[in-house]
Amino acid sequence: MFQFGLPLLSGGRGGMGALMGPSIGYILSWPFAVFFIGYFTEKAWSTLNLWKVIGVTLVFGVLFINIVGAPIMAMITHTSIVGALMGGLAFLPGDCIKAVLAAVVAVQLKAVSPINTVALRHVVRTH
Template identity: 35%
Template sequence: MERNLSHIALFAALIAVLGLVPKIDLSAGVPITAQSLGIMLAGTVLGAKRGALAVLLFLTLVAAGLPLLAGGRGGIGVFAGPSVGFLVGFPVAAFVAGWVMERTTLSPAISATAASVIGGIGALYLFGIAGMALMLGKTLGEATFLAAAFLPGDALKAVLAGLITQSLSRMRPTSLLSRA
């Protein structure tokens, strides 16, 4: 139990630290950040439930007003902007990535990359695109077009998540809780 809580808190902190990487603002009002890499890693390393809990802890701290999002953003107001769909989709993305990771038997690198693409891109974009369409008054097609700007960076993050997960499994096989 204590180990699970420690891992959940550690990954919430990792997601917060990735917010220190400077964001790139797009015209749609949704920034490109490194924090989605933390979301992917939470799922691939911790598994579905613990990964989602780590992200929920992070979002609770953001909602409480801590400036943990990229660019020093925080507070309940961030859930009223164009990035709300991505924020709401964060725990779902971590859960889906963890769920896929738990059910694959391929090498950790391949499994984690696939899990990151399915959860960290696919599931996250479902929520993100819907949120952008709603908050920006765009159609789903227009919001999908706007979200396409994130794809190259997110594909790179998915590969990085696969490589990092593979490295963790080689250095400390017991640290890969998604495979425990």
């Protein structure tokens, strides 16, 4: 059988078949997490600081993804949601480190961002 897609996962797996497994809930939650992180970071742009961004990335980049992904994984693997959440604990330290690093990068990029705070407030108010 032919496999379409790049072998991006562990063991050289790839394609839609590999993505439609127990991790599909986590994968499908990523675009929503990105939206929420971007939305709340933009809302706080004029008063942005490291702690706010760390909070946003931890809540939506770690907690939200696990809350969405674990029940779907539990359903697919026929295990309990608690078991799925406990299985996800192994990834929690790495996820938290990545969330903090993303927050640090976001705050550093604000200093060189071409986004004008006045223009941003105007865009947010008009939409």
